[in-house]
Amino acid sequence: MNSMATRYAVVALYVLASLLPGIAHASWADIENEARGQTVYFNAWGGDESTNNYIAWAGKEIKRLADVQLIHVKVADTAEVVQRIEAEKRAGRDKDGSVDLVWINGENFKRLKSEHLLLGPWAEQLPNWQYVDTSKPVRQDFSVPTDGLEAPWGEARLTFLAYRNKVPSPPESPQDLLAFAQKHPGRVTYPKPPAFHGTTFLKQLLLTLAPAPQDLKQPTTPEALARNLPALWAYLDRLHPFLWREGKAFPTSAAQMTRMLADGELLISITFNPNEGANLVAQHRVPPGIYGFGFRSGMIGNVHFLAIPYNAKSSAAAKVVANFMLSPRAQAHKADPTVWGDATVLTVSALSPAQADFEKLTAGAQAGAIPTLSEPDASWTEALENAWLARYGSGN
Structure with a gap:
């Protein structure tokens, strides 16, 4: 290949990488550095006091550990958030969107994914993905493949x-x-x-x-x-x-x-x-x-997830928040029945006591291994x- 052809090839690869952000991944240290000082507008259902208190606790911890400000935008229906993201797309607001992170699953995820309104793939690149129990339905959301567009947060089961x-x-x-x-x-x-x-x-x-x-x-x-x-x-x-x-x-x-x-x-x-x-x-x-x-x-x-809209203003900080939410400590605190009692998506048997303490999930929790x-x-x-x-x- 001559020098001119080589130059064009390099330029083409650079342009392609800039258009497809999932191809060239920044290191986690780079993401953490970019996230410092950013504010994450976390759109999540606000109808439960235990959930709201947990998110407030997580916000304090994330601020202390990562210098990221977490603001809980309390919503009554996640479909309203989906509609807002769609409206921003129609208005040409392809960056600096109003939603940085959204609590989501099911039909709302399917809708955003089908309209290409989510950032990703990014979920399985989080450092704390290593603890996720992939035998749970963490890669499918109501039969729709997640394709790394959302990170699991908790599990629900009848x-x-x-x-x-x-x-x-x-x-x-x-x-x-x-x-x-x-x-x-x-x-x-x-x-x-x-x-x-x-x-x-x-x-x-x-x-x-x-x-x-x-x-x-x-x-x-x-x-x-x-x-x-x-x-x-x-x-x-x-x-x-x-x-x-x-x-x-x-x-x-x-x-x-x-x-x-x-x-x-x-x-x-x-x-x-x-x-x-x-x-x-x-x-x-x-x-x-x-x-x-x-x-x-x-x-x-099913599993409920955290997703980042395609036009999030603070996408790096949103990833930092999602990674914290997957940490053994945060998952154990969330699973505590005196806090929230939301079931973990982690492989508890693989966690050392120094990483997480799930011992409070005893009296009244579902007994036995139920698929x-x-x-x-x-x-x-x-x-x-x-x-x-x-x-x-x-x-x-």
Whole structure:
């Protein structure tokens, strides 16, 4: 190759690297240096006091350790953040955006990814990625590959709650749950869809009962629905007569069910946090003796993530924040039921006591190793809710 051709090749590679920031990676030390003095506007749901307090604690630690200012922009619905990022794109605001970091998963991530509105890949380049438990669904978000565009922050998994003195041997399969309900009529139920926990309970059953579970990883089709929903309806038709109020009415939420559990009206409640029992005991909201359990074949779960918009003003500092959130110390503090009780995405067995102390996740936490089943494709949620409401929704 002659000198002129070589010069053009070098220029071309330089231009390509500048256009595709994921190709040429700065060292972590460079990123930390760039981050110093920056402010990160972290858009995250602000509806829970424990979560807000944890983010405030993390902000103080990040300021002390990295000289990064973390400002929690409390939002009621992450879809509003997505719309703001989209609006900035339409207005040509391709840098200095208003969002530096966003707490996200599911349909909101799918939307931003499909519209190329996220920075990355960067997540697996974080130093603390080494501690992540990759056997958990940390590389898929509601069946959508994350492709390094978001870093895992915590794990949620459908979990049943009961009192050990009343339910010493918990149901470990849908068939066991049916037999339990038949033995204890009126003491079992689930929230009415489209309440989140009710819909998730339906998805749990569908994942376990569907004759063609591979269909659930793809967008719904009339054929896929016809193949899989009859097994769910057959099961629910048998279960409903033994539910609270004979399945003619349903609680409006998981919180209502947990109150009914504490009052003795129900024997089993439901949550999407495997540490919820420990949280409730630690917060003195229920008496000791509550515990979590799940089906031995697995329980539906997902991971919630942190993502950086493509036009973030402080992207280096946002990476520093995400890396801190993945640190064993930050994950252990978050998992503490007296703090937040959010399940970790780290491989706890690989962490030395000097790195993290997860010993507080004891009384009331879900016992035993329960596999996590990945969420179906997001399109199944609405399809399942509509079908359930058409078939059973004439009650309250």
